[in-house]
Amino acid sequence: METKILPGSYPMNGGDGEVSYARNSQCQKRAVDDAKKIINEAIADLIDIKNLQKSSNRFLIADLGCAAGPNTFFAVQNIIEAVDNKCKTMQKNDPEPDHQYQTIEYQVFFNDRIDNDFNTLFRSLPCSSSRPYFAVGVPGSFYGRLFPKQSIHFMHSSNTLNWLSRVPDHVGDINSPAWNGNSIFCRGDNKEVAEAYLNQYKKDMEVFLNARAEELVAEGLLALVAVGGRPSGVPLCQINMGKTYEFLGSCLFDMAAEGIISKEKVESLNLPQYYPTASEMEELINKNGRFSIEKMETFPGPGEHFHNVQTWSMIVRAGFEAIVQNHFGNEMVDEFFHRYTKKHAENLSIFYGITKLVQINIILKRKVCSK
Amino acid sequence: METKILPGSYPMNGGDGEVSYARNSQCQKRAVDDAKKIINEAIADLIDIKNLQKSSNRFLIADLGCAAGPNTFFAVQNIIEAVDNKCKTMQKNDPEPDHQYQTIEYQVFFNDRIDNDFNTLFRSLPCSSSRPYFAVGVPGSFYGRLFPKQSIHFMHSSNTLNWLSRVPDHVGDINSPAWNGNSIFCRGDNKEVAEAYLNQYKKDMEVFLNARAEELVAEGLLALVAVGGRPSGVPLCQINMGKTYEFLGSCLFDMAAEGIISKEKVESLNLPQYYPTASEMEELINKNGRFSIEKMETFPGPGEHFHNVQTWSMIVRAGFEAIVQNHFGNEMVDEFFHRYTKKHAENLSIFYGITKLVQINIILKRKVCSK
Numbered sequence: 001m002e003t004k005i006l007p008g009s010y011p012m013n014g015g016d017g018e019v020s021y022a023r024n025s026q027c028q029k030r031a032v033d034d035a036k037k038i039i040n041e042a043i044a045d046l047i048d049i050k051n052l053q054k055s056s057n058r059f060l061i062a063d064l065g066c067a068a069g070p071n072t073f074f075a076v077q078n079i080i081e082a083v084d085n086k087c088k089t090m091q092k093n094d095p096e097p098d099h100q101y102q103t104i105e106y107q108v109f110f111n112d113r114i115d116n117d118f119n120t121l122f123r124s125l126p127c128s129s130s131r132p133y134f135a136v137g138v139p140g141s142f143y144g145r146l147f148p149k150q151s152i153h154f155m156h157s158s159n160t161l162n163w164l165s166r167v168p169d170h171v172g173d174i175n176s177p178a179w180n181g182n183s184i185f186c187r188g189d190n191k192e193v194a195e196a197y198l199n200q201y202k203k204d205m206e207v208f209l210n211a212r213a214e215e216l217v218a219e220g221l222l223a224l225v226a227v228g229g230r231p232s233g234v235p236l237c238q239i240n241m242g243k244t245y246e247f248l249g250s251c252l253f254d255m256a257a258e259g260i261i262s263k264e265k266v267e268s269l270n271l272p273q274y275y276p277t278a279s280e281m282e283e284l285i286n287k288n289g290r291f292s293i294e295k296m297e298t299f300p301g302p303g304e305h306f307h308n309v310q311t312w313s314m315i316v317r318a319g320f321e322a323i324v325q326n327h328f329g330n331e332m333v334d335e336f337f338h339r340y341t342k343k344h345a346e347n348l349s350i351f352y353g354i355t356k357l358v359q360i361n362i363i364l365k366r367k368v369c370s371k
Numbered sequence: 372m373e374t375k376i377l378p379g380s381y382p383m384n385g386g387d388g389e390v391s392y393a394r395n396s397q398c399q400k401r402a403v404d405d406a407k408k409i410i411n412e413a414i415a416d417l418i419d420i421k422n423l424q425k426s427s428n429r430f431l432i433a434d435l436g437c438a439a440g441p442n443t444f445f446a447v448q449n450i451i452e453a454v455d456n457k458c459k460t461m462q463k464n465d466p467e468p469d470h471q472y473q474t475i476e477y478q479v480f481f482n483d484r485i486d487n488d489f490n491t492l493f494r495s496l497p498c499s500s501s502r503p504y505f506a507v508g509v510p511g512s513f514y515g516r517l518f519p520k521q522s523i524h525f526m527h528s529s530n531t532l533n534w535l536s537r538v539p540d541h542v543g544d545i546n547s548p549a550w551n552g553n554s555i556f557c558r559g560d561n562k563e564v565a566e567a568y569l570n571q572y573k574k575d576m577e578v579f580l581n582a583r584a585e586e587l588v589a590e591g592l593l594a595l596v597a598v599g600g601r602p603s604g605v606p607l608c609q610i611n612m613g614k615t616y617e618f619l620g621s622c623l624f625d626m627a628a629e630g631i632i633s634k635e636k637v638e639s640l641n642l643p644q645y646y647p648t649a650s651e652m653e654e655l656i657n658k659n660g661r662f663s664i665e666k667m668e669t670f671p672g673p674g675e676h677f678h679n680v681q682t683w684s685m686i687v688r689a690g691f692e693a694i695v696q697n698h699f700g701n702e703m704v705d706e707f708f709h710r711y712t713k714k715h716a717e718n719l720s721i722f723y724g725i726t727k728l729v730q731i732n733i734i735l736k737r738k739v740c741s742k
Binding site: 056057058105106107109114115117118119122123125128134135136137138139140144145146147148149150151 | 427428429476477478480485486488489490493494496499505506507508509510511515516517518519520521522
């Protein structure tokens, strides 16, 4: 499956075929489910329905990094049910029992980068008669402005903020102390490389938070959920997800050693992904200053997907095929993922004792005066 | 090029290849250009910038039936330039010269049916740095609600309203007096068939106008431009566009006579298209009652495209391939359009004297109390 990819863009696999993201995102679905509770509580505690009804009676939701579905539909459905529940509770407890609450109209903005497969997303939308919202697609990177000022009430982003906007400076430069030629990811056990990745992460988060602060209404909510995180002090290479990157990298180096792909090409590949600790995120949000952290939770991310070789290798392929194909061309892709699956199977036992990724869920509220 | 099409949906050809709508819509582009003047005047005369700036300072535009571009981008660019010009004029003439007008933020909703090629549309958007608007795609039929109540300031629809939501009742029923077995379109010289088509058109326009009246802000504008129309009293079969349908139909009947496709299949094909007269449109809008007709113009539509066999047959293919393929399957498509091109070439002289389609452009304003 050949796809034309924009420079610096790494879409999830499109379509609804065997190796599509739509059919291989169970792991991400689990994370959406795990974030349900904190989102429900945030909506119950923090959304001001009365204020909303004073203005337009519309509730605008954005899902940032929605891919081609279907997880985005579950996430959005849950947000809408929570807002509806909040309305019902308010109506029940209203001291003026005759006061009629108007029905809220929902509009949902599904966002992803411009080369995301929006056609598949739209064709798999719940049908309009059973869908309690007007659906809209928004093409563009969330590391930049996507919406007019103060136009969105609730923003959600799940399984997305580990993707940086670009590969950090210097990690691809053989003359830099931050050169990361022996690895394709930020292992975390090399200080200069880790710093280069962290710096890029800081820049990206600042741009992300500033854009969202412009776009959200005053006191609008921003739910950043299923962020893959590290436990404090543990480098990524010692965590289940890090092992996946290690195996992907070692398959590439094996193929280079056999002359199938070039060694320089492998050395120059650096995945634009960063896994922060919860306190790194907290610090960046506080330093940015335009949001208050209303709720935050961390817990061990799902680990059982790693135990099923077939499922896990398809999830990995759906997420990383585009970036591999973009870097090495289409010819080596099948062979590469075949090798990766084999390597994962051979090392399966590792995934039973190993430290898991931390799942970080954070609910932010845009400060009224956010400058 | 095989496409899966939803029942009752007839998308323009997707992609950006040789037979794509994106590369074969010069005729529709000309109509967009022809409508520029009336749109500019409408914005200069009728948009209330002061009122806008009192509320949100956003200006939301929808283009209904945008296809996969690029004409929609020209139309939208023109609308934005006209609003910007209006702002500048107001600022210049403001009795309080220190009063600062805020910069308006534009958000553009590109709408088409769910099986439109939104991927191509998004990938051909002007790049975000040179684009003065936030872009959004809206999948769904405009014969129904697409947006929350009172959320759009300006709606535009060009080259679209000749498409009915469905094939009219009875024209496919061999036992009905409105059976249209000998033709694939509403020729206009059979009273029962013409009535069946007109009835469907009336129903569709009523649904269309009611939906738009809900979605537009009070006094919001609805520009219905490049509607293909008939001069009063002239049936479609006597007009250049009608000849195109006649030739399409006769190629199908030829292929049926040669046993390539089934005659019953040809008899059961009815293009869901209606070409109203200007006064039919006027009457429907007045009867609906939720809009005032602010400006209206008719003039002979472009005729020169019909004189270039290659250009015209590609325009026809880009617009009608989906519906033909959907009805007869993929095998006959190339042969069919080859025959059509030949037939058009053989009859080219007809297009020099013949009556042209009328281009109808109408600017409507949503009444403040639109119920």
